[in-house]
Amino acid sequence: MDTRKRNWFGLGVLAGAAIGYWLNTEQGKAVRRQASGKVNELGQVASEYIKENAAQIKETAASTLEQGQKIVNNLTTQAKDTINNAADTAEAKLDTANHSLQTGINKARRKIETETEKLQNARIV
Numbered sequence: 001m002d003t004r005k006r007n008w009f010g011l012g013v014l015a016g017a018a019i020g021y022w023l024n025t026e027q028g029k030a031v032r033r034q035a036s037g038k039v040n041e042l043g044q045v046a047s048e049y050i051k052e053n054a055a056q057i058k059e060t061a062a063s064t065l066e067q068g069q070k071i072v073n074n075l076t077t078q079a080k081d082t083i084n085n086a087a088d089t090a091e092a093k094l095d096t097a098n099h100s101l102q103t104g105i106n107k108a109r110r111k112i113e114t115e116t117e118k119l120q121n122a123r124i125v
Contacts, residue, residue, distance in 0.1 A: 022028045 023032060
């Protein structure tokens with residue numbers, strides 16, 4: 001260890017020893033009692049503050065959870081409605097396509113029958 005580090009270390013040891021000695025004097029003991037009382041008082045204030053805020057945090061969390069559940073329910077309902085609407089639209093289009101197909105088949109059948117009848121009439125003559 002170089003000389004400057006040893007000097008700082010020595011100074012730290014002397015300062016610690018001096019503070020330790022002073023804290024064991026009557027005046028130091030009085031300061032320790034005052035500090036201990038203040039620490040206990042602050043601990044109680046902090047504990048009360050945490051208890052009060054813990055209830056508020058719990059209430060806020062419950063409210064937030066409830067709001068989130070409402071949003072999820074709304075989104076689920078919207079998704080179901082969208083799917084049902086899409087299914088209804090698809091079914092209507094399929095019905096329209098089926099009707100158009102049947103109309104086309106019937107029209108083709110009538111035309112075939114008409115043409116067949118014309119051919120049969122043409123052979124008879």
